[in-house]
Amino acid sequence: MSEPLKIAIAGLGTVGTGTVKLIQENLGLLTLRTGRAISIVAVSARSKKNRDFDMSDITWYDDAVTMAAESDADVVMELIGGSEGIAKEVVETAIAKGRHVITANKALLAHHGAELARKAEEAGVALAYEAAVAGGIPVIKGIREGLAANSFDLVYGILNGTCNFILSNMRETGRDFEEVLFEAQELGYAEAEPSFDVDGIDASHKLSLLASLAFGSEVDFDSVYIEGIRAISSLDIAYADELGYRIKLLGIARKTQDGIDQRVHPCMVPAEQPIALVEGVLNAVVCKGNHVGTSVFEGAGAGGGPTASAVVADLVDIARGTILPTFGIPAAKLEKAVSQPVETREGSYYLRLTVEDRPGVIADIAAILKREKISVKSLLQHESNPGKAVPLVITTQETVELAMIRALESISGLDCVLEKPNMIRIVSL
Amino acid sequence: MSEPLKIAIAGLGTVGTGTVKLIQENLGLLTLRTGRAISIVAVSARSKKNRDFDMSDITWYDDAVTMAAESDADVVMELIGGSEGIAKEVVETAIAKGRHVITANKALLAHHGAELARKAEEAGVALAYEAAVAGGIPVIKGIREGLAANSFDLVYGILNGTCNFILSNMRETGRDFEEVLFEAQELGYAEAEPSFDVDGIDASHKLSLLASLAFGSEVDFDSVYIEGIRAISSLDIAYADELGYRIKLLGIARKTQDGIDQRVHPCMVPAEQPIALVEGVLNAVVCKGNHVGTSVFEGAGAGGGPTASAVVADLVDIARGTILPTFGIPAAKLEKAVSQPVETREGSYYLRLTVEDRPGVIADIAAILKREKISVKSLLQHESNPGKAVPLVITTQETVELAMIRALESISGLDCVLEKPNMIRIVSL
Numbered sequence: 001m002s003e004p005l006k007i008a009i010a011g012l013g014t015v016g017t018g019t020v021k022l023i024q025e026n027l028g029l030l031t032l033r034t035g036r037a038i039s040i041v042a043v044s045a046r047s048k049k050n051r052d053f054d055m056s057d058i059t060w061y062d063d064a065v066t067m068a069a070e071s072d073a074d075v076v077m078e079l080i081g082g083s084e085g086i087a088k089e090v091v092e093t094a095i096a097k098g099r100h101v102i103t104a105n106k107a108l109l110a111h112h113g114a115e116l117a118r119k120a121e122e123a124g125v126a127l128a129y130e131a132a133v134a135g136g137i138p139v140i141k142g143i144r145e146g147l148a149a150n151s152f153d154l155v156y157g158i159l160n161g162t163c164n165f166i167l168s169n170m171r172e173t174g175r176d177f178e179e180v181l182f183e184a185q186e187l188g189y190a191e192a193e194p195s196f197d198v199d200g201i202d203a204s205h206k207l208s209l210l211a212s213l214a215f216g217s218e219v220d221f222d223s224v225y226i227e228g229i230r231a232i233s234s235l236d237i238a239y240a241d242e243l244g245y246r247i248k249l250l251g252i253a254r255k256t257q258d259g260i261d262q263r264v265h266p267c268m269v270p271a272e273q274p275i276a277l278v279e280g281v282l283n284a285v286v287c288k289g290n291h292v293g294t295s296v297f298e299g300a301g302a303g304g305g306p307t308a309s310a311v312v313a314d315l316v317d318i319a320r321g322t323i324l325p326t327f328g329i330p331a332a333k334l335e336k337a338v339s340q341p342v343e344t345r346e347g348s349y350y351l352r353l354t355v356e357d358r359p360g361v362i363a364d365i366a367a368i369l370k371r372e373k374i375s376v377k378s379l380l381q382h383e384s385n386p387g388k389a390v391p392l393v394i395t396t397q398e399t400v401e402l403a404m405i406r407a408l409e410s411i412s413g414l415d416c417v418l419e420k421p422n423m424i425r426i427v428s429l
Numbered sequence: 430m431s432e433p434l435k436i437a438i439a440g441l442g443t444v445g446t447g448t449v450k451l452i453q454e455n456l457g458l459l460t461l462r463t464g465r466a467i468s469i470v471a472v473s474a475r476s477k478k479n480r481d482f483d484m485s486d487i488t489w490y491d492d493a494v495t496m497a498a499e500s501d502a503d504v505v506m507e508l509i510g511g512s513e514g515i516a517k518e519v520v521e522t523a524i525a526k527g528r529h530v531i532t533a534n535k536a537l538l539a540h541h542g543a544e545l546a547r548k549a550e551e552a553g554v555a556l557a558y559e560a561a562v563a564g565g566i567p568v569i570k571g572i573r574e575g576l577a578a579n580s581f582d583l584v585y586g587i588l589n590g591t592c593n594f595i596l597s598n599m600r601e602t603g604r605d606f607e608e609v610l611f612e613a614q615e616l617g618y619a620e621a622e623p624s625f626d627v628d629g630i631d632a633s634h635k636l637s638l639l640a641s642l643a644f645g646s647e648v649d650f651d652s653v654y655i656e657g658i659r660a661i662s663s664l665d666i667a668y669a670d671e672l673g674y675r676i677k678l679l680g681i682a683r684k685t686q687d688g689i690d691q692r693v694h695p696c697m698v699p700a701e702q703p704i705a706l707v708e709g710v711l712n713a714v715v716c717k718g719n720h721v722g723t724s725v726f727e728g729a730g731a732g733g734g735p736t737a738s739a740v741v742a743d744l745v746d747i748a749r750g751t752i753l754p755t756f757g758i759p760a761a762k763l764e765k766a767v768s769q770p771v772e773t774r775e776g777s778y779y780l781r782l783t784v785e786d787r788p789g790v791i792a793d794i795a796a797i798l799k800r801e802k803i804s805v806k807s808l809l810q811h812e813s814n815p816g817k818a819v820p821l822v823i824t825t826q827e828t829v830e831l832a833m834i835r836a837l838e839s840i841s842g843l844d845c846v847l848e849k850p851n852m853i854r855i856v857s858l
Contacts, residue, residue: 148741
């Protein structure tokens with residue numbers, strides 16, 4: 001048996017602690033599967049408090065960057081998080097010192113993925129990030145290797161468990177966003193500062209990595225169109241149900257002749273589609289390859305155990321000698337992404353208006369839609385309350401988003417429209 | 430760039446032809462992803478008829494074994510099928526000559542997997558078989574690498590698309606097995622000789638490979654308990670619906686303290702469970718790991734394109750230099766499987782009897798169940814037809830299968846029981 005593989009871990013939060021526990025618990029199995037002994041030689045974290053694992057053979061570093069530079073680790077795990085600062089320094093230092101890097105940090109790779117991939121390749125080390133997308137689900141490996149025979153034109157998924165939990169719970173209980181968010185925070189499914197999750201940023205980080213990997217393009221986070229779930233009300237959820245849809249926050253990346261379309265926004269998905277049935281904190285990723293057709297990966301998208309499973313899967317690869325280009329092809333060959341603007345989307349739309357209940361309202365709205373050549377598919381008004389505010393729901397036939405945006409602007413300007421309209425894209429993938 | 434990777438293909442049926450087409454269509458992409466040129470140098474098939482791909486640079490062999498021995502291929506693809514005979518000779522010859530082997534042949538590996546894995550390892554070549562289980566779904570890689578951090582105690586799935594199509598179609602149309610089988614044959618979803626599929630043998634081949642890989646044991650096909658779907662009637666499908674279940678042919682492998690339980694049989698699965706919603710020719714595999722929890726892989730389980738996708742995924746691995754032990758650990762370390770007999774199962778059961786409608790029938794049956802300490806959960810008798818045959822359906826609480834088998838024997842012997850009872854296991858995973 002060759003030399004033990006020596007590991008340094010930066011960050012001992014949920015994921016870091018889960019990783020240490022997994023390695024300690026499954027050590028014999030990991031050695032059997034990789035043919036190598038594995039040894040945690042160094043750790044670093046914000047505070048040197050008592051941890052509930054044995055630290056006696058592990059060197060403590062107050063500073064993670066010093067650890068990345070000076071420990072004798074073969075592999076540095078960056079489990080700190082954040083797109084800049086210490087996490088980035090740890091990764092850069094480890095690469096510069098010729099150490100393999102495993103990271104769970106989607107923000108870092110979304111912002112600096114192409115550049116870090118180049119550096120890792122030049123240094124001849126792995127930059128592995130299975131844990132950065134969809135937690136324990138082995139979707140990076142699935143696309144980079146398992147489906148590597150295919151060219152892809154579509155990858156999409158439920159990439160944020162917090163949002164999926166909130167939307168599932170709103171549907172089950174009929175409650176509104178704020179109330180369910182509060183419960184999610186109590187349960188530990190949402191952060192005290194929830195905006196990375198509920199505003200769609202976390203899902204967008206992950207989507208940009210999937211797009212790079214699937215399409216062979218440089219990570220292009222800045223081009224992702226992002227809309228979170230704060231505007232979804234219990235009314236929207238109820239109308240979706242009535243119309244045969246479920247509302248899901250999807251990340252969708254599509255390669256067309258004109259470029260790459262990356263978007264994260266709430267979608268109305270036909271209720272019988274498999275992705276509509278993925279509930280609670282689960283994640284799912286769907287890929288469409290030119291020979292395999294549609295493949296689905298589903299499982300736990302977050303949490304200490306599942307994320308550690310992905311971190312250690314990368315470790316197993318390294319221990320077995322599987323060192324592949326970060327995004328599946330040599331970094332120098334990644335194409336500059338040409339972004340396709342969201343306005344070019346063709347699809348159907350759901351529109352919920354709050355209007356004053358008086359004669360002529362529907363005629364005014366219909367006239368605007370006609371001007372933009374938008375055909376109405378269904379129109380729902382359940383209540384009548386003359387002179388007062390009532391909800392009016394319209395779904396459209398397929399139209400170009402630009403026309404929809406113009407129509408929305410005009411509709412918002414009508415006197416009879418009392419609140420900002422809520423528009424949700426209807427998506428059938 | 431290094432030397433081109435030279436390939437010889439044995440068998441040009443649906444999968445072989447699909448593989449040639451995929452390689453020719455995606456050649457540039459494959460070279461980009463692997464960093465190596467790939468070249469098909471030789472093919473062999475039963476007849477040298479005109480193929481709809483360019484054969485000008487490819488050497489034809491009448492005999493696949495001669496090709497495995499004498500061509501200068503680095504990789505031999507065995508896409509012939511069958512557990513013995515020429516397929517086995519091709520694989521053994523290629524390995525003996527130091528060539529990597531890629532096969533889609535579950536029967537061969539189910540019967541000779543451990544032995545062939547040892548030979549491949551001794552020769553230092555790959556014996557890769559992603560295409561042998563669940564077609565295009567990268568589940569072998571998923572378990573061997575993507576979830577390699579975990580110890581597993583359960584892997585199960587819908588492993589035969591023909592059976593899943595038949596059961597889905599029976600439910601949708603209310604028709605009986607024979608009629609739907611005929612349609613499946615017309616559609617090309619079932620073979621003219623359907624018994625490998627409908628009697629559960631194909632699914633059992635695949636299950637035995639998944640079990641070996643997940644549990645680190647030698648392939649033990651002979652221990653799989655096998656029951657096909659011929660006995661499922663439209664009545665059973667209708668009762669399942671009424672009781673809130675779907676009938677699926679599942680392969681289930683479980684590792685317990687006592688050994689490994691491998692079984693393929695029709696199951697009544699709660700209708701809201703994800704596996705119950707996998708319909709038509711789709712396949713799905715579910716793994717339960719000790720850190721990742723439950724992971725699901727779903728997609729196309731058969732067909733030229735999807736299976737070729739898996740064959741070429743193995744080729745990409747080899748081109749990239751990823752050569753791993755066939756069943757995830759060195760062949761010499763695979764444990765002898767200790768099989769756990771099906772009679773030890775604890776679970777609930779569905780029982781459909783055809784009884785004479787007369788007083789005392791239920792009392793007689795209930796007495797037998799009482800003797801075997803089996804509690805009834807529900808009892809359905811919808812028709813009354815004094816003196817004539819009526820269906821009587823019983824579901825039980827959890828009980829040991831041995832008790833159920835004894836009870837069934839006694840019940841079958843009752844005068845009032847007019848046909849062989851149909852028993853289906855209720856499974857909640």
